[in-house]
Amino acid sequence: MVRTLTYGALIFFSALFIAPFLWTLLTAVKSEAELVAWPPVFWPEEWRWSNFPESWAKQPFGTYLWNSTTVVVLSTIGQVFSSSLVAFGFARFRFPCRDPLFVLLLATMMIPWDVKMIPLYMEFNLLGWINTLKPLIIPAWFGEAFFIFLLRQYIMTVPMEIDEAARMDGANAWQLYWRIHLPLMVPGLVLVGTFHFMNAWNDYLGPLIFLNDQSKYTLPLGLGLFQGRYDIDNIAIAAITVILCLPPLVLFFFVQRYIMDNALGSSVKG
Amino acid sequence: MSDARRISSRRRPSLAPWLFISPWILGFFFFTLGPMVFSLIMSLHDWPVVGERKFVGLQNYQTMLTQDPMFWKSLGVTVKFAAIFVPLNIALSFLLAVLLNVKVRGTALFRTAFYLPCVISGVALVMIWKWIYSKDYGLLNYALSLLGTEGPNWLGDPNWSILAIIIASLWGLGGTMLILLAGLQSIPKELYEAARVSGVPAWAQTLFITIPMLSPMLLFTFITSLISAFQQLTIALLLTEGGPLKSTYFFAMYIYDNAFKFHDMGYAAAMSWVMFLIILTLSLAVLKYSAAWVHYEGEVKGGGNG
Numbered sequence: 001m002v003r004t005l006t007y008g009a010l011i012f013f014s015a016l017f018i019a020p021f022l023w024t025l026l027t028a029v030k031s032e033a034e035l036v037a038w039p040p041v042f043w044p045e046e047w048r049w050s051n052f053p054e055s056w057a058k059q060p061f062g063t064y065l066w067n068s069t070t071v072v073v074l075s076t077i078g079q080v081f082s083s084s085l086v087a088f089g090f091a092r093f094r095f096p097c098r099d100p101l102f103v104l105l106l107a108t109m110m111i112p113w114d115v116k117m118i119p120l121y122m123e124f125n126l127l128g129w130i131n132t133l134k135p136l137i138i139p140a141w142f143g144e145a146f147f148i149f150l151l152r153q154y155i156m157t158v159p160m161e162i163d164e165a166a167r168m169d170g171a172n173a174w175q176l177y178w179r180i181h182l183p184l185m186v187p188g189l190v191l192v193g194t195f196h197f198m199n200a201w202n203d204y205l206g207p208l209i210f211l212n213d214q215s216k217y218t219l220p221l222g223l224g225l226f227q228g229r230y231d232i233d234n235i236a237i238a239a240i241t242v243i244l245c246l247p248p249l250v251l252f253f254f255v256q257r258y259i260m261d262n263a264l265g266s267s268v269k270g
Numbered sequence: 271m272s273d274a275r276r277i278s279s280r281r282r283p284s285l286a287p288w289l290f291i292s293p294w295i296l297g298f299f300f301f302t303l304g305p306m307v308f309s310l311i312m313s314l315h316d317w318p319v320v321g322e323r324k325f326v327g328l329q330n331y332q333t334m335l336t337q338d339p340m341f342w343k344s345l346g347v348t349v350k351f352a353a354i355f356v357p358l359n360i361a362l363s364f365l366l367a368v369l370l371n372v373k374v375r376g377t378a379l380f381r382t383a384f385y386l387p388c389v390i391s392g393v394a395l396v397m398i399w400k401w402i403y404s405k406d407y408g409l410l411n412y413a414l415s416l417l418g419t420e421g422p423n424w425l426g427d428p429n430w431s432i433l434a435i436i437i438a439s440l441w442g443l444g445g446t447m448l449i450l451l452a453g454l455q456s457i458p459k460e461l462y463e464a465a466r467v468s469g470v471p472a473w474a475q476t477l478f479i480t481i482p483m484l485s486p487m488l489l490f491t492f493i494t495s496l497i498s499a500f501q502q503l504t505i506a507l508l509l510t511e512g513g514p515l516k517s518t519y520f521f522a523m524y525i526y527d528n529a530f531k532f533h534d535m536g537y538a539a540a541m542s543w544v545m546f547l548i549i550l551t552l553s554l555a556v557l558k559y560s561a562a563w564v565h566y567e568g569e570v571k572g573g574g575n576g
Contacts, residue, residue: 006372013366014383020398020441021386023409027401040412082293089290098287105294108302112501112549114522115542118529119305119312142297173286202392204504209530220393224508234401241397248389256382263448264455 021245027238028052035234052243055236063215064222071136071218072200078141079196080189086143087151088177092163109145113205121209135210136203136218140196147192150262154188155181187258194255198248219244309539317536330540340516340524341541347432348521352499355436359495360450360488363443367450368480381451385444396508399438400425403509428517431510435518438505446491453487454480485564493553500549521545 027035029048034041056062090102124135158181166180182189204220211217217225223240226233252259288295313331316324334341366384370377387395402409403424411421424434457480465475481488503522506512512519525545529538 002372003374006369006374010369010374010377010380013369014380017383017387017441019409020402024398024401036407038407038412039415040407040409082297086291086294089287093287093290095287101291104298108298110497110549110553111302111306112497112542112546114501114503114525115309115546116302116305118525118535118539118542119308120301121529122308122312122535123300123305139297139301141293142301143294148294173284173290177290198389198391202390202394204392204508223393223397227508237397238401241394244394245390249386252386252389256385259385260378260381260448263452 024238024241024245028235028242030235032235051235051239055233055239056243058233058236059222059225060214061219061222061240064217064219067133067216068201068218068220071133072197074137075140075200076193076196078137079144079147080193082141082143083147083192084151084182084185084189085177086148087155088181090148091152091155092176092181093173105145105148117205117209124210130210131212131216133211133216136200136206140200144196147196150192151185151188154185158184187261190255190258191262194251194259197251201248309542312536313540313543315536317534317539319533319535323536326536330537331544333537334540334544340519343516344519344521344524347517347519348500348502351432351436351502351520352496354432355439355499356492356495358436359440359443359446360491362440363446363450363491364484364488366443366447367454368476370447370451371454381448384447387441388444391442392504393508395438395442396505399434399441400509403434425510426514428513428515431514431518435502435505435509438509439502446495449491450484450487453484457483482563482565485560486566489556489560489564493556496552496556497549500545 026042026044028051030041030044030051031046031048034044090098090105120135121130124130127134129135129138162180163176166176171179202220203218204224207218207221208224211221214225219240223237223244226237226240314325314327316326316329370381370384405411405421405423405426408421408424410424414421422430424430461479461483462475465479470478501522502520503526506518506520506523507526510518512523521541522545525538525541528534528541
């Protein structure tokens with residue numbers, strides 16, 4: 001009885017959560033006529049895959065893709081590297097003000113982006129970074145509180161004896177980080193990389209504020225541009241939305257084990 | 271921590287830890303503290319993007335509170351959104367987490383389904399929903415017509431537009447749900463067994479075991495939802511552009527417009543500080559008043575049976 005009800009509710013809710021995706025995918029391969037039909041056509045008569053290349057050609061999406069890829073790759077490398085360095089510093093050393101500094105780090109998570117958005121714009125303007133990809137890449141090389149916190153948790157689970165043994169063998173702090181801890185926290189690095197990838201790939205406000213020229217646009221900005229036009233091109237919107245969703249969805253399927261394990265701890269494995 | 275002390279006591283103080291944390295220290299100065307101080311200074315000026323800036327003291331704050339109806343209007347929209355979104359977000363996440371915590375086959379699959387919208391967020395989410403809400407050929411109104419009611423003009427009717435944004439935002443509740451699920455799974459099974467043996471009904475188990483044991487997680491998700499609700503901007507910017515009739519003109523959008531449309535950087539900076547203070551006050555208030563009902567493992571309260 002409880003089992004049946006649970007299944008019923010689970011199926012009902014997952015249908016609600018999945019339906020918007022399917023609807024968008026189906027919309028992307030419809031014809032103009034099917035698009036505006038009432039009652040809505042669910043299953044297109046003919047799957048028009050050509051909608052994808054045609055929509056792609058409506059704006060310089062190749063350029064946007066290159067810009068998005070540049071931002072995502074360079075900032076993800078920076079984020080993983082810098083956050084792991086800082087996490088190691090906080091997890092494995094004792095130094096004056098360490099604990100207050102760590103509390104300060106956690107507190108920065110509460111600062112709304114709106115407060116920093118305006119002065120950051122002025123600061124980047126002063127540095128001549130506006131209308132370049134730098135504001136979207138360089139700050140990621142200085143670590144982010146949530147990721148540092150997450151990686152510190154990973155390092156804390158490694159027994160101190162391992163560090164001591166490595167020190168006995170003459171390893172210095174850098175070697176300890178690079179040779180011992182970095183390999184051990186690979187699951188954490190994958191997680192940080194994934195979360196950062198998704199944030200950077202989906203980011204709309206950052207590019208909106210810091211970029212002006214269309215030649216510098218990222219994919220989300222290009223998609224948003226469809227919105228402002230008089231003749232709203234719904235098929236193109238759906239097709240580009242599908243393309244924009246693909247990389248994070250594919251990535252998620254590869255790393256979902258890490259995400260779930262991290263959130264749910266060891267209790268799910270048993 | 272005692273291990274760390276053991277190691278460091280054998281060593282002279284070294285530069286190494288500072289080198290390791292230096293990226294964050296530098297980033298904190300250049301991308302957090304610096305901008306915050308700068309923003310505070312800006313908020314005391316009449317600061318156009320180009321042209322002369324002028325020190326005006328607290329005038330920006332004064333104008334906002336006494337002469338700007340749009341300030342109150344947009345703050346009202348944000349508060350209304352937060353007041354509906356935050357409880358719904360937590361209640362629905364809790365419900366889904368409880369369902370996933372029942373030991374049935376295939377939960378991993380359902381868990382993925384609930385989490386999936388989280389990975390896209392932003393523009394793609396808006397585009398997907400715009401389509402569903404469409405008055406003329408939207409999926410949602412079609413579903414409602416099957417049920418025999420005529421759906422509203424979701425994005426064009428000021429009475430419904432905010433609800434449309436709330437529903438679209440709730441679609442991304444996967445992260446909150448995962449945190450609550452993790453909390454549920456860490457509650458010792460013995461508690462429920464003991465309750466069952468003593469004949470405690472299921473609803474009472476939920477009320478007296480699950481919710482108290484989950485309270486730290488509920489508190490955490492409450493605060494993070496609150497913070498994100500106050501910053502709500504992207505969805506409204508793209509889905510409704512603040513309309514119709516400013517019914518979805520969020521506080522964050524008014525800040526954005528002041529800065530980047532009206533080029534009044536000083537006023538926008540002042541508004542952003544007001545937002546920061548509101549978030550800070552609310553979070554601290556929640557933390558303070560939560561002490562009475564949040565249960566931490568291993569904590570002993572005055573009564574002795576905490």
